[in-house]
Amino acid sequence: MVKEIERVGIPVVHVCTVTPISMTVGANRIVPAIAIPYPLGNPTLDVKEEKQLRRKILNTALVALSTEVDGQTIFEVK
Amino acid sequence: MxxxxxxxxxxxxxxxxxxxxxxxxxxxxxxxxxxxxxxxxxxxxxxxxxxxxxxxxxxxxxxxxxxxxxxxxxxxxxxxxxxxxxxxxxxxxxxxxxxxxxxxxxxxxxxxxxxxxxxxxxxxxxxxxxxxxxxxxxxxxxxxxxxxxxxxxxxxxxxxxxxxxxxxxxGYLPNGTRVNFFDKERGSRRAVDMLLNKMAGKPFTTEYPMPDFDRVEPSPAVKDIKSVTVALVTSGGIVPKGNPDRIESSSASKFGEYDITGVNDLTADTYETAHGGYDPVYANADADRVLPVDVMRDFEREGIIGKLYNKFYTTVGNGTSTKNSKAFAADFAQRLKNDNVQAVILTST
Structure with a gap:
C-alpha cells in the first residue's frame, strides 16, 4: 500500500514494528513502532505517558515526511 | 541404521x-x-x-x-x-x-x-x-x-x-540458483508449444521469469508540514464499532473509507479492529494505539500540521493478497491525490 501511495507522488511514512518486512515491501520512509498489537501505544503506561509516547513517534513520522531521502531510510524515534 | x-x-x-x-x-x-x-x-x-x-x-x-x-x-x-x-x-x-x-x-x-x-x-x-x-x-x-x-x-x-x-x-521456491539439465524436448519445440498455448489462452509456464523489482522512488519531502493536509491510513483493521462494511478479519477483499470530521479521540465505544491476525484487546480498548487520531488532532490544533484529512482508509493486512492490497491502495491513493492530501502516515500492526 505504501508503494501505491508513493506512486501517485504523495510522500508516505510507514510506522510499523517489524521494520524488516517494511524494507522488503519497499517503503522508503520507515519509523519503528512499539509492538505488533499496539504500534503507537503501550498499555503498561498510564494514559498521559502513553499519549506522550505516541506523540514522540508521530513527531518522528513528521520529520521523516519532511526529510529528503534517496533510498529506503529508517528514522529511529529519539 | x-x-x-x-x-x-x-x-x-x-x-x-x-x-x-x-x-x-x-x-x-x-x-x-x-x-x-x-x-x-x-x-x-x-x-x-x-x-x-x-x-x-x-x-x-x-x-x-x-x-x-x-x-x-x-x-x-x-x-x-x-x-x-x-x-x-x-x-x-x-x-x-x-x-x-x-x-x-x-x-x-x-x-x-x-x-x-x-x-x-x-x-x-x-x-x-x-x-x-x-x-x-x-x-x-x-x-x-x-x-x-x-x-x-x-x-x-x-x-x-x-x-x-x-x-x-x-517444490521449493526458486532461489535464483540455476541447475543444468537435458530436457526431453529441445528448446525450439518448447518455445513453439508455449506460444501455441499462449495463443489458445491455455496455461503455460515460462522458463525465464522476469525478476520482480517493484520499487518506487521516494516522493520529494514535504516542504512545510505546517501548511499541508496529512492523512492516516492503516493495515491494522481499525473500523467504526460494529465494522459496518464487514471488512474480513483475514484475506480482506475490501478497504473502508470513514469520515472522522469532528472526531478527536477513538474510544472503545466508537472504534474497534476487524483484524484477525493480532491480539485485538489493546486496539479495541483504544484504537488510537493503531490509528493515532488523538495526537494528530492535537498537532492540528497546535499548528504543527496544516490539517488532518477528514477521512481515513483502512483494511486488514492479514493474509490479504498483494494483488488486493495494491488495488485498494491504487484506488484510495487517487482519492487522496484528488483531495490534495500532501502527506500520508500509514500504520501497520
Missing part, C-alpha cells in the same frame, strides 16, 4: 497453546514432536525423528529478535541435531519471518542444513528464499497435507547429501 536427529520449530498456534492472545509466548523446548511434527514424523518413517520441538510466540520472536535468536540457538545446540526444520508458516507473515530468521541463524551458527515452508507472498519468502530451501506451500494450513511430504523429502535429501533438483520438480 541410525536415525537422523531433527529439531522442529513451530509457533504458539501450531503448538496448541493459543492464538493471538498467546503470541507473546517465550521460547520453550519440548521432547519429541508437537502439532504438525506428527505428520513430519510419519513422513520420515524410520529415517529420521524429531527429537525436540521448539515453540515460540510470533510476536515475541519479532519484537525481541536478538534475545529470541540467542535463546533458540542455545536450545537447538543443546540437543545437537542433524537438521533444523521450521514451520511451515503458509501465509502467516510474522511466523514466516520468524521461521526464515531462525533458520538462517541456525544454518550460520551451527552449520547444519535447515528447511522451512511458506506461501510465496509471505514476506519471509522474499527475505529468505535465496538463503535456504523454502518449500512452496498454499496460503493456509489447508495446504499442510501437501507441504509435509515435500518438506520431509527435501530434508532427507539434504541429510543424505543427495543432489537437489530444480525448484519446479522439488
Amino acid at each position: 541410525k536415525k537422523f536427529r531433527v529439531v522442529h520449530y513451530i509457533n504458539q498456534f501450531y503448538a496448541g497453546i493459543g492464538g493471538e492472545e498467546f503470541a507473546d509466548y517465550k521460547p520453550e523446548i519440548r521432547d519429541g514432536f508437537v502439532g504438525p511434527g506428527m505428520a513430519l514424523t510419519g513422513a520420515f518413517g524410520d529415517k529420521a525423528e524429531i527429537v525436540s520441538t521448539i515453540v515460540c510466540g510470533d510476536s515475541y520472536f519479532n519484537e525481541n529478535l536478538e534475545e529470541a535468536k540467542k535463546t533458540i540457538l542455545d536450545m537447538v545446540r543443546s540437543v545437537n541435531p542433524d537438521i533444523f526444520i521450521a514451520g511451515p508458516a503458509f501465509n502467516a507473515g510474522r511466523y514466516g519471518v520468524a521461521c526464515g530468521t531462525i533458520c538462517e541463524t541456525v544454518q550460520k551458527e551451527l552449520n547444519i542444513p535447515v528447511i522451512t515452508g511458506m506461501f510465496e507472498e509471505n514476506p519471509g519468502a522474499e527475505m529468505f528464499k535465496d538463503k535456504m530451501l523454502i518449500v512452496a506451500t498454499r496460503d493456509s494450513a489447508a495446504g499442510m497435507r501437501a507441504a509435509v511430504p515435500t518438506m520431509a523429502n527435501l530434508a532427507l535429501k539434504l541429510l543424505n547429501k543427495e543432489p537437489i533438483g530444480a525448484s519446479i520438480e522439488e
Whole structure:
C-alpha cells in the first residue's frame, strides 16, 4: 500500500514494528513502532505517558515526511 | 541404521497453546514432536525423528529478535541435531519471518542444513528464499497435507547429501540458483508449444521469469508540514464499532473509507479492529494505539500540521493478497491525490 501511495507522488511514512518486512515491501520512509498489537501505544503506561509516547513517534513520522531521502531510510524515534 | 536427529520449530498456534492472545509466548523446548511434527514424523518413517520441538510466540520472536535468536540457538545446540526444520508458516507473515530468521541463524551458527515452508507472498519468502530451501506451500494450513511430504523429502535429501533438483520438480521456491539439465524436448519445440498455448489462452509456464523489482522512488519531502493536509491510513483493521462494511478479519477483499470530521479521540465505544491476525484487546480498548487520531488532532490544533484529512482508509493486512492490497491502495491513493492530501502516515500492526 505504501508503494501505491508513493506512486501517485504523495510522500508516505510507514510506522510499523517489524521494520524488516517494511524494507522488503519497499517503503522508503520507515519509523519503528512499539509492538505488533499496539504500534503507537503501550498499555503498561498510564494514559498521559502513553499519549506522550505516541506523540514522540508521530513527531518522528513528521520529520521523516519532511526529510529528503534517496533510498529506503529508517528514522529511529529519539 | 541410525536415525537422523531433527529439531522442529513451530509457533504458539501450531503448538496448541493459543492464538493471538498467546503470541507473546517465550521460547520453550519440548521432547519429541508437537502439532504438525506428527505428520513430519510419519513422513520420515524410520529415517529420521524429531527429537525436540521448539515453540515460540510470533510476536515475541519479532519484537525481541536478538534475545529470541540467542535463546533458540542455545536450545537447538543443546540437543545437537542433524537438521533444523521450521514451520511451515503458509501465509502467516510474522511466523514466516520468524521461521526464515531462525533458520538462517541456525544454518550460520551451527552449520547444519535447515528447511522451512511458506506461501510465496509471505514476506519471509522474499527475505529468505535465496538463503535456504523454502518449500512452496498454499496460503493456509489447508495446504499442510501437501507441504509435509515435500518438506520431509527435501530434508532427507539434504541429510543424505543427495543432489537437489530444480525448484519446479522439488517444490521449493526458486532461489535464483540455476541447475543444468537435458530436457526431453529441445528448446525450439518448447518455445513453439508455449506460444501455441499462449495463443489458445491455455496455461503455460515460462522458463525465464522476469525478476520482480517493484520499487518506487521516494516522493520529494514535504516542504512545510505546517501548511499541508496529512492523512492516516492503516493495515491494522481499525473500523467504526460494529465494522459496518464487514471488512474480513483475514484475506480482506475490501478497504473502508470513514469520515472522522469532528472526531478527536477513538474510544472503545466508537472504534474497534476487524483484524484477525493480532491480539485485538489493546486496539479495541483504544484504537488510537493503531490509528493515532488523538495526537494528530492535537498537532492540528497546535499548528504543527496544516490539517488532518477528514477521512481515513483502512483494511486488514492479514493474509490479504498483494494483488488486493495494491488495488485498494491504487484506488484510495487517487482519492487522496484528488483531495490534495500532501502527506500520508500509514500504520501497520
